[in-house]
Amino acid sequence: RLGCCYYPEHWPEAMWPQDAARMVAAGLSRVRIGEFAWSRIEPEPGRFDWGWLDRAIAVLGQAGLGVILGTPTATPPKWLVDRMPGMIALDEQGRPRRFGSRRHYCFSHAGYRAEAVRITRAVAERYGRHPAVIAWQTDNEYGCHDSVVSFSEAARAAFRRWLAARYGTVDALNRAWGNVFWSMEYRSFDEVELPNLTVTEANPAHWLAFRRFSSDQVVAFNRAQVEVLRSLSPGRDVMHNFMGFFTQFDHHDVAADIDVAGWDSYPLGFLDSFRFSAADRLAYARQGHPDIAAFHHDLYRGCHPDGRWWVIEQQPGPVNWSAHNPAPLPGMVRLWTLEAMAHGAELVSYFRWRQFPQAQEQNHAGLLRPDSSDAPGLGEARQAAADIAQIGPTGAPPRTVALVFAYDADWITTIQPQGRGFSALWAAFDCYTALRRLGLDVDIIPPGRSLDGYALCVLPCLPHIPDALAQQLARFTGQVVIGPRSGSRTAEFAIPEGLAPGVLRDVLPMRVTHVESLPPGLAHRGDGWAMTRWIDHAEGAMTPELVAEDGTVAVWRHGKYRYLATWPELALAAVLMRRAAIDAGLAVHDLPEGLRLHRAGSRTFAFNYANRPVEVPQSVEGNPVIGQRNLGPAEVCVFEASSI
Amino acid sequence: RLGCCYYPEHWPEAMWPQDAARMVAAGLSRVRIGEFAWSRIEPEPGRFDWGWLDRAIAVLGQAGLGVILGTPTATPPKWLVDRMPGMIALDEQGRPRRFGSRRHYCFSHAGYRAEAVRITRAVAERYGRHPAVIAWQTDNEYGCHDSVVSFSEAARAAFRRWLAARYGTVDALNRAWGNVFWSMEYRSFDEVELPNLTVTEANPAHWLAFRRFSSDQVVAFNRAQVEVLRSLSPGRDVMHNFMGFFTQFDHHDVAADIDVAGWDSYPLGFLDSFRFSAADRLAYARQGHPDIAAFHHDLYRGCHPDGRWWVIEQQPGPVNWSAHNPAPLPGMVRLWTLEAMAHGAELVSYFRWRQFPQAQEQNHAGLLRPDSSDAPGLGEARQAAADIAQIGPTGAPPRTVALVFAYDADWITTIQPQGRGFSALWAAFDCYTALRRLGLDVDIIPPGRSLDGYALCVLPCLPHIPDALAQQLARFTGQVVIGPRSGSRTAEFAIPEGLAPGVLRDVLPMRVTHVESLPPGLAHRGDGWAMTRWIDHAEGAMTPELVAEDGTVAVWRHGKYRYLATWPELALAAVLMRRAAIDAGLAVHDLPEGLRLHRAGSRTFAFNYANRPVEVPQSVEGNPVIGQRNLGPAEVCVFEASSI
Amino acid sequence: RLGCCYYPEHWPEAMWPQDAARMVAAGLSRVRIGEFAWSRIEPEPGRFDWGWLDRAIAVLGQAGLGVILGTPTATPPKWLVDRMPGMIALDEQGRPRRFGSRRHYCFSHAGYRAEAVRITRAVAERYGRHPAVIAWQTDNEYGCHDSVVSFSEAARAAFRRWLAARYGTVDALNRAWGNVFWSMEYRSFDEVELPNLTVTEANPAHWLAFRRFSSDQVVAFNRAQVEVLRSLSPGRDVMHNFMGFFTQFDHHDVAADIDVAGWDSYPLGFLDSFRFSAADRLAYARQGHPDIAAFHHDLYRGCHPDGRWWVIEQQPGPVNWSAHNPAPLPGMVRLWTLEAMAHGAELVSYFRWRQFPQAQEQNHAGLLRPDSSDAPGLGEARQAAADIAQIGPTGAPPRTVALVFAYDADWITTIQPQGRGFSALWAAFDCYTALRRLGLDVDIIPPGRSLDGYALCVLPCLPHIPDALAQQLARFTGQVVIGPRSGSRTAEFAIPEGLAPGVLRDVLPMRVTHVESLPPGLAHRGDGWAMTRWIDHAEGAMTPELVAEDGTVAVWRHGKYRYLATWPELALAAVLMRRAAIDAGLAVHDLPEGLRLHRAGSRTFAFNYANRPVEVPQSVEGNPVIGQRNLGPAEVCVFEASSI
Ligand SMILES: [Zn+2]
Ligand SMILES: [Zn+2]
Ligand SMILES: [Zn+2]
Structure with missing residues (x-):
């Protein structure tokens, strides 16, 4: 409609x-x-x-x-x-x-x-x-217009009530946030302020709670x-x-x-x-x-x-x-x-x-x-x-790739980017782009949603992993790609015991020993790709799958689980997602720049976002019912497939 | 003195x-x-x-x-x-x-x-x-030091009195500003605040009034x-x-x-x-x-x-x-x-x-x-x-080109640039530069000043055109160049009925259907010039005079009236102003970079702003009474002409 | 330890x-x-x-x-x-x-x-x-976290008391600061505010006092x-x-x-x-x-x-x-x-x-x-x-080069950069780098510390020179390099009588007639070096030693005293410091990029900061007791010298 x-x-x-x-x-x-x-x-x-x-x-x-x-x-x-x-x-x-x-x-x-x-x-x-x-x-x-957060009196009073409900006692709050650090301990919830206007950054756990x-x-x-x-x-x-x-x-x-x-x-x-x-x-x-x-x-x-x-x-x-x-x-x-x-x-x-x-x-x-x-x-x-x-009515989109995104992932990474501009939202977006360029259909779902039916599950960057999701991943039968910083924080913004990836260690038998954020221009180059912005240095029982020329590991693998230890730079993400998709039994396409596909029921839609003509590759099967294989700028072609 | x-x-x-x-x-x-x-x-x-x-x-x-x-x-x-x-x-x-x-x-x-x-x-x-x-x-x-506007209590009280005097009733103010939008309607002048510290931008009509x-x-x-x-x-x-x-x-x-x-x-x-x-x-x-x-x-x-x-x-x-x-x-x-x-x-x-x-x-x-x-x-x-x-005494500067500038033009464009950095002041400056590079003398005048005696009248960017100015232009016998956004707003910061150019439609028989602002780098290229920053898309009875390679119209013409439908980028403005000046019967010069002329009475002054020597072209007539035709950096030559 | x-x-x-x-x-x-x-x-x-x-x-x-x-x-x-x-x-x-x-x-x-x-x-x-x-x-x-300055009520009250103690009378303060300018005169210390939130910049003397x-x-x-x-x-x-x-x-x-x-x-x-x-x-x-x-x-x-x-x-x-x-x-x-x-x-x-x-x-x-x-x-x-x-125990560092740094030099230059980003701290750092690249050992000392035993004394940028320091320099027997803006201000942030270099005029027989700050890209080039950011234009009895191609003097000399009339751009500072060091009888080295030396007692330490191997030049004498002459990234070599 x-x-x-x-x-x-x-x-x-x-x-x-x-x-x-x-x-x-x-x-x-x-x-x-x-x-x-x-x-x-x-x-x-x-x-x-x-x-x-x-x-x-x-x-x-x-x-x-x-x-x-x-x-x-x-x-x-x-x-x-x-x-x-x-x-x-x-x-x-x-x-x-x-x-x-x-x-x-x-x-x-x-x-x-x-x-x-x-x-x-x-x-x-x-x-x-x-x-x-x-x-x-x-x-x-x-x-x-940035209107969710407010630093008013009303917000402060409500925040204190919310904290009391969440933590029960102020000692529990102090422990959860690590307030022993810098003598930030409170004696009552009424001593807690909003985290703005502090001399230097407030406790990230304080910010996350807020x-x-x-x-x-x-x-x-x-x-x-x-x-x-x-x-x-x-x-x-x-x-x-x-x-x-x-x-x-x-x-x-x-x-x-x-x-x-x-x-x-x-x-x-x-x-x-x-x-x-x-x-x-x-x-x-x-x-x-x-x-x-x-x-x-x-x-x-x-x-x-x-x-x-x-x-x-x-x-x-x-x-x-x-x-x-x-x-x-x-x-x-x-x-x-x-x-x-x-x-x-x-x-x-x-x-x-x-x-x-x-x-x-x-x-x-x-x-x-x-x-x-x-x-x-x-x-x-x-x-x-x-x-x-x-x-006519379009059928349901297929279940092929599940990309898991959580809002608190973006809160955690923007509260603590550690490298300027690091954001889980944009890590998710770049993974999504890499998948779309392969012609794949993606569902973006929250942690906890069923993974049934998917061939591939991608966690671009989930610092806090709920236990239930870790268990789901352990049982999941498809391929799994897990991105940087995933599992690196508890629900209360602490480094987990035993280090990252925390509760993911059952599926990722490794330990992140330390992280690096890289200034612009500093990169570890591989075969046509580069590690930029971030490195999770790890040790453990996983196998290096993609390694930069200087030996830095970009992707670790352990059976069906892959770990991307750096930012999903597009060329690197392309190599990684292609491998994972193929291992998952999914058909991938070499799409020209700007062309995107989507399936619905028995149809494949092709959209030309480029500002010049492109051709839908022959690997995309079906007969055009609207438009044609050669797409001018902003044109659309709808293919009706004999089989999906 | x-x-x-x-x-x-x-x-x-x-x-x-x-x-x-x-x-x-x-x-x-x-x-x-x-x-x-x-x-x-x-x-x-x-x-x-x-x-x-x-x-x-x-x-x-x-x-x-x-x-x-x-x-x-x-x-x-x-x-x-x-x-x-x-x-x-x-x-x-x-x-x-x-x-x-x-x-x-x-x-x-x-x-x-x-x-x-x-x-x-x-x-x-x-x-x-x-x-x-x-x-x-x-x-x-x-x-x-940015000291005209003040957001004090005194300013607020005075603003309310000023509004009451201007609008008479608060309903008139509400209608004039379109306050039905976003429930911004006031019940009395005492409800009106200064337009600062709003959650997102305040009503541009509110800003213009302020x-x-x-x-x-x-x-x-x-x-x-x-x-x-x-x-x-x-x-x-x-x-x-x-x-x-x-x-x-x-x-x-x-x-x-x-x-x-x-x-x-x-x-x-x-x-x-x-x-x-x-x-x-x-x-x-x-x-x-x-x-x-x-x-x-x-x-x-x-x-x-x-x-x-x-x-x-x-x-x-x-x-x-x-x-x-x-x-x-x-x-x-x-x-x-x-x-x-x-x-x-x-x-x-x-x-x-x-x-x-x-x-x-x-x-x-x-x-x-x-x-x-x-x-x-x-x-x-x-x-x-x-x-x-x-x-000795210099004579009066000649009346050749009138460039019309109004302060409210700059207020309107800086309140609502629509494309970052758009400012009527700088549109005027760039038009002025284009005219000066042709060796022309310019008077910068407010709307309403007499146009008598000028051969060419330039309105670089006047979003709000007083009726009297529109009538003057209709009667004016010289050439006219009108720049982007001119006539696009009423006195109360509204799009005029019948769309832009509003009251200019008698001299510009067209209608601006929509506008675009262009990000840096996006340009429509013509023969040595480019359309940048802005496009007024128009339809109507005018004739395209300068057209980019892709067909976008940069300059429309209707008899002695020209409309520049984009930013006065210097190369484009040069072509446009040269045509208009020649049509106006004015002599134009090919001046080397950094050289500028000005006439006063029977004399022509030449100023070398370049950091290297330049020569005053032979098209500039007269005998040097101070200095010489070859000007070192910062040098001046004064020519005494037999005829002006 | x-x-x-x-x-x-x-x-x-x-x-x-x-x-x-x-x-x-x-x-x-x-x-x-x-x-x-x-x-x-x-x-x-x-x-x-x-x-x-x-x-x-x-x-x-x-x-x-x-x-x-x-x-x-x-x-x-x-x-x-x-x-x-x-x-x-x-x-x-x-x-x-x-x-x-x-x-x-x-x-x-x-x-x-x-x-x-x-x-x-x-x-x-x-x-x-x-x-x-x-x-x-x-x-x-x-x-x-920028926590020295505070604009609180407590600070204001204490500042007023501090001013009363320093100046005795408010007339003395008014004269010291030149408060006749812009009618900034006070009638009592209780009228003095902190220098923040003024309409345009406050009096630099006010800032310096604060x-x-x-x-x-x-x-x-x-x-x-x-x-x-x-x-x-x-x-x-x-x-x-x-x-x-x-x-x-x-x-x-x-x-x-x-x-x-x-x-x-x-x-x-x-x-x-x-x-x-x-x-x-x-x-x-x-x-x-x-x-x-x-x-x-x-x-x-x-x-x-x-x-x-x-x-x-x-x-x-x-x-x-x-x-x-x-x-x-x-x-x-x-x-x-x-x-x-x-x-x-x-x-x-x-x-x-x-x-x-x-x-x-x-x-x-x-x-x-x-x-x-x-x-x-x-x-x-x-x-x-x-x-x-x-x-084992390292001996004392040698006394070879004294670099004089004062905190108020950085206050003065950051209060009044005159050219964006000018800072005495960074002038000192760049001079220090130039000296280190020559393999020299440097002591950074405050004005007033004894200069005995040093062969070379460098004042990178000291706008306010205490009289005692001027007298020390006059008596000093080593070579002296004095940098831009030195002596250009009194203790109360005024241009000294007789102009800069003020109290240094006994050792620098010249007068700084005016200063320029240069926008990025504007430079006066010499033989492999450039004058950037700043020029002290001077006249007097000193001899030009390093002169740009266009005749602008970069370094003036008068016997053992050199004056650097511009920013210590690294190539220029290298030429200058090498000359001064050689005149001071110091051995200088041609060190590869990233290599640094330091002596302690009878040992010379070499540190490779480069991200590739470098070799310690043979001009550095002694036998390695730790490491070797060929240093990988982050490697150290310690030489034991027969003679220092
Ligand atoms: Zn909306
Ligand atoms: Zn002035
Ligand atoms: Zn510390």
Whole structure:
């Protein structure tokens, strides 16, 4: 299904019916509304203005659109902030993060949480059983603009309660964190401060607890809304729209409370804003790096236990929020849409219907321009709708490779990079890219999810390994690749007894004696690859499989288990993943730069992210039902295979 | 005329007569004093010490020097700050900007404004009719050190009053800013905050209003002093010394209240401090980029309605305040002086007479060294005085090219660069450079100034076009070049109905469908030029004139109107400006790198900014009356033409 | 002697005897303990728990280890901070620097100073005469984490008192600082603020006074502890562990109050954290730049009047605190140890005995791994112990070259770099490198130390020259090299009367007419060398000795005095120092890249810092008693000379 995000409050009421009709004519059947409309729903404390929203939902519903209604808690109005100034978050420097944009609240503030429940209840009471309302979105992009962590009084008090619940006694906390170091011992939970503004870095265990706490506050905030919605709006899906490359809270935990994991897909904005190389920024400036969208599709499909996920905001043209904001190549909006469908999205919803000529996002494209003329994205959406109709229902993605990712892995590595910029998220991304370049399909799953049916399991970087995962790996019958730093920390951010890889020592009979982080340029070169950024030096019963010219071991092997003792530099990861995939019995492909594949049911989708033509290699079997083997930039080919 | 800046309070009284005599002997006839002397004028609240200043003015006047007296309001003494702590500005992070240097006041603080009027009145009452006092300077370099905007309580209260006056009702404000977006609606003006410290960026309309307000506060602050000076010192010029490349307040508005626009010319400091390329920084390290001084000369001549302007502070040697502070090439001080004269300056005044061996500017050169020996600048000033005597009165600069610049253009583009670093100021500068490289003379004027007599009018980047300007352009008979983003915003920072170029659509029959900003390295190449940073994609009735190899249109044309749909990259701007100038019937020259021309009356001045010899091309007619066609580094040639 | 740093409080008591035995077996005879243990010594206000420390000292002493006991004042416990919140320092932005790591105190807070004396007295009363306790360490790394300067209320009040004591009257202060400039005059000491948060830079004289004051506060804080220790622990050495490349307080002043100057040697951490070139960072990534350790050895030997100094913390493997943390090449720990011994260290103590698996330094290597297995450093320490036993007592380092360094030189140049990054510390380091590359031995001494016996005296950059030093230089019979900016400022940060070099004009008959700082890339090239960053333009009776191709003078000479008028760029400094050394009658060597020498008594030590083999040139005489002339990476050769 396709849909869009719409703000009836931005436009004269007279335009609504025509907008709804044009949406339907373009092949859209879902519309998300309301998530920033608090000041229109409740213009003054306790005075609700439902009329406009009643009429908007009526117009949209009568046109045949299913409405996804957002709770407006990401944008509390000024009158509420003025009544409750303590609801404002403080940043790490102690500065207030004030009213004037959005997300101006601290997740730990009980008063604001009650207000959020109150407005959610009011909206849900009115529309919970409305036939046009088919789903809910809680809040909007939790954590966007670095808004998960807060250093307010409210956060401090809540953190102390959270610590008391987790550790029971302050002595237990002191032992868990190793507070004997530097006389950091506390005599009571009321002595514990937030970890910011310390003279030098705070205890990493302190930070990890605070990151866990902060994530839990988001989970609790969301759950409070979900409970209201479940009780007042039976049968509707509850969804939240997660934001890409965002790890400040545990998406798996929030996903456990909702029906559908949504995410907001802005491939060009992400390319420009995140740590891509200068070469990739140029090569993919108008397409986005070919793994950005797919990585998140696979992450959010795996994020929710039963695999239901939506792209709730799809970039339809240039955006406004990155340092540079080029326009997508013609065809990219269609390509992104079809790739989401190939990965199993139930819905792709474009953000937004019409470009709004005022305020912060006035340069953010919509499907329509501000003057209501068609923007390029609208035609591509229409084309995508036709393609989807032609293809029919896509089957489930295959279970071939499981890539295990955990949010606390990113917390641990960013709290303690040890080498500048080391991040488990990006280690996962680079492993994912290496797998995708081989033409493999990947599921990104949390620790603890079943590994049944997978031929290959990859742990790019999981410093803290739950015991259950170690046991799963020991029983797993496929091939296993385990990446750097995995098993190197306990749940409380300590080096495990017996050293890394800790609980993984049953499957990795070795001991990491010491680690090194390498400055830029320092590398140990092998046959076409290099060890960069990081080395886990190990000793034990494993066999060196890939060794640099100077003898440094890059990959150790022990039966079906491989250990990557360095950063997954792409050339090295390619060699490693190819070996593991072949040992796992998987077919691998030599794909030209920028070409990516994905299977769904009996079909293979091919996507050309390159800015020049490429050819799908003959190793990819099947007959094109859409497109052809020679793909121009931004083109798509769908192969129907006789056998999968 | 030449002059200098002098601080009698820094030196023993016995040195004053000799200093005055040496000034006169060097050919100086003006001296600016007093602008930082509050603590000596009023050492304690209400106790004035006039004696030293009486004697200083007497000594200078008796030597034949005309005194320009500064109001000392840029440096309120500590006792005043301690009495009135709320006068201190707060920076964007909420930190106080405290006593200990200068400009430690908030323009919105009513108490301080009254104090500024009080000290101005005291000084003007004593010296307003003194025969030696021929002019006044208000304050010093308004806005220097980022001091226009303040986020204090005083600023917040004044901003609310300003908003009420501008918008009348808060509903009008909400509509004007589009505050329905993200529930940013206010119920009263008292709910409006300053736009700093928001979670993500504040509404650009909010910022623009705040920038306008902040500029207006400077205007009002200045006007309060001007009124006092006018009433107490009849017949004297009132001047303010503006600072180069400084756009935080609207210089045109302040200039409207004074008689003479002064500016402070530090070509080497500006080269090192602003966004010049590494190549230019090296090539011009000891000369300054060849358009820095001229750009400001032309700006400030146009800034004041009747074209009266002074260089009130001229760099005489190395300065102290940039990251690197090389010495000017021998000859540059003379060159800068003559170039100012060629551009119509009534006065060039060197900063400062003698290098002060203490405090913040101890490494700032003067015409004298701290030990009173001659610094190199003194000899060059003496030479310049002789040159000026030889040349005699320069005629008025010709009216050939009008370049329209508006301060709110820079506010809009820096509030919303959309592509990192986009700034209307620098678009104007690059257009100016392209024109100067063709040997053209340029007037930089505000929107609304008459275009009569110009052959070519250039609007480098004016997002907000006043209706009157659009009408002027429609009637204008010369050639017109309009640059990117022009007409793309209303006065309230909205995309205009019917899209850009808004009110320019009568002269530019097109519609900008969408814009792109390009990351570094992404370019659309044409024949020797490139489209970089920005693209306005347009459709309509205009004709492509310059088109990149891939078909992207760089320049559109419609009769005498050209639209540059991208950044004025120098090679592209050169092609464009050459075409427009030729169509306008102007003679253009092929100047070697670093050579610049300027006409004044019947004379053509040539200035060699290159660090190697260049030759003035034969297309420049006339006979050298000073210098010769072959110019060494820092040399000047003045041609007397039979016909202009 | 060798030793290590040990934290019995981190480990079960049962491990202590075995740890002590292993230390002794490895050849260690000293152990530093206790410096972060306040929360274990005094777990609650006034309740002391001596038992564990009694037993720890007993175990260590009985094993034959001499205990160096630290006062725990670098880590006051949380209960103390909560009782005395004003003890927290404020940073330059006004933010509190809170509890949660270490060094969370303001040196000016009288309450905390009393607490520091109280806990010092308590520890000293208990262990001052304990036979195992052979020395004391005061606090830990004063100033680490930028903790010397504080902008708290306590600091402000103390600064005002310090100013009153220094200047007597506020008029004297105003004159000394030149406060007439910008109306910065004060009417009383109570009007003086700290120099932070000013609108633009504060008066450099204000900053210099504040830096002097801040340094004096450290001296006073330390002295208060020293007095307690002297009275309660007679006959024991009092030592402080200084930190490398750290200039925020005057180490010479602190050293004057203690018996032994200790320093903490982390060559790899320093390489990565300080201003080394990208090339050096790569070439020496696992060795450290070859002059880092030696520079500090020579500095701290000269720091304490009688030359007693220790390496109290020696890096034994990778550390945790730099941006990148590679492992030392095998052999480097031994090399570092032997180089310290060659420079006259009485003790090299490794930090730390065993890697602690929790808290901030969990990735900091020890001699043992967290699981108590040997880390590589332990074997190297054992080898070093054997080497030292074989070598026997090293004689005193020779007196050949004196390099004069003063802490206020670095304060002056960092307060007023004039060219970005100019620092007297790094000028000294680059001169030192040039001397070391010639195979020379250097003593780094403070101004005022006797120059008797030196053949060459180098002043790399001393803006403020005490009169006594000027007189010493006039009488000195050896060669003298004086570097840029020397003599350019008075004690109160003014340009001296008669201009630079001020009081040096007797030995340097010249006058610096003006200075230039050069942007990167701007250079005046000579024969294989270049003038970069800085030029002192001079005139007078000196003779140009090294002149750039364009005539700019790089080195002036007047008899035995040479003046380097630019930055000591390495190629230029090499030419200059070679000439001066030869004129001084010193033998110089052509050493391959990375090779360094040091003499001690009758022996010459050669150290290979290169990451490839090098050969000690035949000009180095003597017979190898350890190692050989061909040195692999990290290898050492000791030559026994027939004659020195
Ligand atoms: Zn969004
Ligand atoms: Zn100035
Ligand atoms: Zn340390």
